[in-house]
Amino acid sequence: xxxxxxxxxxxxxxxxxxxxxxxxxxxxxxxxxxxxxxxxxxxxxxxxxxxxxxxxxxxxxxxxxxxxxxxxxxxxxxxxxxxxxxxxxxxxxxxxxxxxxxxxxxxxxxxxxxxxxxxxxxxxxxxxxxxxxxxxxxxxxxxxxxxxxxxxxxxxxxxxxxxxxxxxxxxxxxxxxxxxxxxxxxxxxxxxxxxxxxxxxxxxxxxxxxxxxxxxxxxxxxxxxxxxxxxxxxxxxxxxxxxxxxxxxxxxxxxxxxxxxxxxxxxxxxxxxxxxxxxxxxxxxxxxxxxxxxxxxxxxxxxxxxxxxxxxxxxxxxxxxxxxxxxxxxxx
Amino acid sequence: xxxxxxxxxxxxxxxxxxxxxxxxxxxxxxxxxxxxxxxxxxxxxxxxxxxxxxxxxxxxxxxxxxxxxxxxxxxxxxxxxxxxxxxxxxxxxxxxxxxxxxxxxxxxxxxxxxxxxxxxxxxxxxxxxxxxxxxxxxxxxxxxxxxxxxxxxxxxxxxxxxxxxxxxxxxxxxxxxxxxxxxxxxxxxxxxxxxxxxxxxxxxxxxxxxxxxxxxxxxxxxxxxxxxxxxxxxxxxxxxxxxxxxxxxxxxxxxxxxxxxxxxxxxxxxxxxxxxxxxxxxxxxxxxxxxxxxxxxxxxxxxxxxxxxxxxxxxxxxxxxxxxxxxxxxxx
Numbered sequence: 001x002x003x004x005x006x007x008x009x010x011x012x013x014x015x016x017x018x019x020x021x022x023x024x025x026x027x028x029x030x031x032x033x034x035x036x037x038x039x040x041x042x043x044x045x046x047x048x049x050x051x052x053x054x055x056x057x058x059x060x061x062x063x064x065x066x067x068x069x070x071x072x073x074x075x076x077x078x079x080x081x082x083x084x085x086x087x088x089x090x091x092x093x094x095x096x097x098x099x100x101x102x103x104x105x106x107x108x109x110x111x112x113x114x115x116x117x118x119x120x121x122x123x124x125x126x127x128x129x130x131x132x133x134x135x136x137x138x139x140x141x142x143x144x145x146x147x148x149x150x151x152x153x154x155x156x157x158x159x160x161x162x163x164x165x166x167x168x169x170x171x172x173x174x175x176x177x178x179x180x181x182x183x184x185x186x187x188x189x190x191x192x193x194x195x196x197x198x199x200x201x202x203x204x205x206x207x208x209x210x211x212x213x214x215x216x217x218x219x220x221x222x223x224x225x226x227x228x229x230x231x232x233x234x235x236x237x238x239x240x241x242x243x244x245x246x247x248x249x250x251x252x253x254x255x256x257x258x259x260x261x262x263x264x265x266x267x268x269x270x271x272x273x274x275x276x277x278x279x280x281x282x283x284x285x286x287x288x289x290x291x292x293x294x295x296x297x298x299x300x301x302x303x304x305x306x307x308x309x310x311x312x313x314x315x316x317x318x319x320x321x322x323x324x325x326x327x328x329x330x331x332x
Numbered sequence: 333x334x335x336x337x338x339x340x341x342x343x344x345x346x347x348x349x350x351x352x353x354x355x356x357x358x359x360x361x362x363x364x365x366x367x368x369x370x371x372x373x374x375x376x377x378x379x380x381x382x383x384x385x386x387x388x389x390x391x392x393x394x395x396x397x398x399x400x401x402x403x404x405x406x407x408x409x410x411x412x413x414x415x416x417x418x419x420x421x422x423x424x425x426x427x428x429x430x431x432x433x434x435x436x437x438x439x440x441x442x443x444x445x446x447x448x449x450x451x452x453x454x455x456x457x458x459x460x461x462x463x464x465x466x467x468x469x470x471x472x473x474x475x476x477x478x479x480x481x482x483x484x485x486x487x488x489x490x491x492x493x494x495x496x497x498x499x500x501x502x503x504x505x506x507x508x509x510x511x512x513x514x515x516x517x518x519x520x521x522x523x524x525x526x527x528x529x530x531x532x533x534x535x536x537x538x539x540x541x542x543x544x545x546x547x548x549x550x551x552x553x554x555x556x557x558x559x560x561x562x563x564x565x566x567x568x569x570x571x572x573x574x575x576x577x578x579x580x581x582x583x584x585x586x587x588x589x590x591x592x593x594x595x596x597x598x599x600x601x602x603x604x605x606x607x608x609x610x611x612x613x614x615x616x617x618x619x620x621x622x623x624x625x626x627x628x629x630x631x632x633x634x635x636x637x638x639x640x641x642x643x644x645x646x647x648x649x650x651x652x653x654x655x656x657x658x659x660x661x662x663x664x
Contacts, residue, residue: 141624141651269612280601292473312649319473332461
């Protein structure tokens with residue numbers, strides 16, 4: 001592998017699972033170096049996996065000249081809506097903002113900040129939004145007469161797990177989203193099924209009840225919870241905290257993006273495009289996507305771009321440390 | 333669907349299966365119009381599927397001002413090596429040049445011609461090279477510690493079918509390339525197998541022998557043919573011309589691009605990215621990719637680009653008739 005530009009100096013903001021994943025991913029990329037991890041916690045309490053320095057978040061703005069691109073590893077609920085527009089004033093950033101409905105508003109705010117400061121902000125990077133979005137876009141452009149299907153899982157949904165844990169009498173809980181095999185097969189068989197919410201995914205819950213709690217009542221509350229569970233076939237298992245810790249701490253995830261499309265004189269020819277991910281760790285994979293797009297951020301910057309961008313705007317070659325010549329020779 | 337630019341005026345050069353596919357695909361795209369089909373044959377002998385005008389190829393250069401982008405639908409063996417560099421002097425072009433080893437040389441020639449004339453040439457567009465290349469690139473950038481696997485089929489290989497037909501005593505023949513199911517499964521199971529040529533694909537031949545030909549000898553010649561068959565497990569079936577015409581005229585194809593990659597402190601986390609195509613018609617699908625990239629060609633042109641490009645260089649959004657705002661809202 002030959003690199004076509006200088007070493008990219010990366011900062012990480014936030015050191016949860018995603019920040020840790022970004023730290024490990026940077027180690028896999030020879031053209032990058034990790035300048036530092038920035039945290040709201042006491043830096044002394046953070047033990048990174050590498051010898052990267054850990055700084056108090058207050059130090060961040062003093063290090064503008066040391067950081068080429070800052071990866072925001074906070075959450076979409078409360079961290080990013082504030083950090084994205086704030087920090088795009090000072091840094092080239094990459095983030096994984098994933099509240100789909102709020103993306104247009106978030107984009108506008110980050111774009112304004114980045115334009116003002118002549119920075120590049122790459123938002124909503126990861127696998128959905130991210131790689132799944134790209135596959136929906138490519139497939140839809142190639143086969144304009146067709147149908148899209150996105151399935152998620154098997155994997156833990158944080159939102160649904162949180163919803164379970166808010167129920168009275170629940171000590172802890174995890175929820176798996178599982179695609180329905182028959183639905184996947186019907187799409188693959190070219191049946192163009194119209195699938196209800198219930199027909200696409202099932203939900204499986206592992207719940208730790210508090211001492212003396214009414215498990216029948218908890219189960220009923222879960223199964224009938226509007227938006228989260230009422231529209232799905234949901235199974236509830238009551239288990240001990242030990243079992244939950246031992247068997248359900250995995251952070252695996254994945255899913256499928258499919259498009260069935262038709263071509264021909266009378267749309268008589270069927271095609272299927274299928275993209276799938278089986279991820280041993282959702283945060284480690286998402287972080288790896290963020291790190292690849294940190295490279296793209298720098299390429300964009302070198303081409304004079306400013307403002308906010310998404311995966312849709314990035315030439316694929318910008319993700320690679322290889323030159324155009326090497327890519328054409330070895331990967332095309 | 334709202335369009336963000338004017339109608340794109342497309343020309344098609346060559347009217348075999350690929351040209352016919354392009355004609356049909358243009359019909360599916362409301363922001364395009366087919367200016368004409370250009371052919372080496374007598375135009376009166378060509379019967380298009382739509383009411384598109386058919387012109388003698390000699391007329392092409394007189395219509396430079398009528399054509400925004402020209403899709404070259406000839407073959408990679410003899411047509412494109414000449415047409416690409418020639419026509420990039422006069423037109424923005426898109427082609428499906430697919431001789432992998434010759435791409436760097438072809439790129440250089442087309443790039444020089446297109447740079448001189450301030451045109452945009454998009455080369456090697458289709459599914460391999462094309463969508464498969466893109467998936468190799470994306471997956472490799474996200475998971476730099478990993479292994480790539482590409483499988484083709486089940487589908488007819490023109491090159492191998494031609495090789496069979498050159499054997500003495502053979503009247504006609506078709507060859508299917510078939511991925512080995514156990515190999516696919518070993519990759520999906522995360523076994524990181526090292527697969528020999530023989531372990532990845534099998535080859536199945538349907539052969540029509542001439543009257544009185546020695547079928548044992550033909551079979552031996554096929555099975556032992558260097559490069560084409562000797563390294564594979566090959567099955568040969570002798571059938572009648574009627575059977576071949578009836579059961580083996582399909583132009584279905586497809587394949588799989590997979591990457592298994594590792595992340596984590598000790599590369600202990602496994603991930604699988606899989607992209608697959610099941611195509612009812614290889615030429616109709618390839619043509620649909622060409623047509624989507626004809627749109628991208630025009631976007632590049634409007635951004636002032638000149639020279640040769642591949643799918644690696646194209647921002648995905650350029651393939652879509654939708655605006656950035658619409659894409660972020662509906663597809664991200």
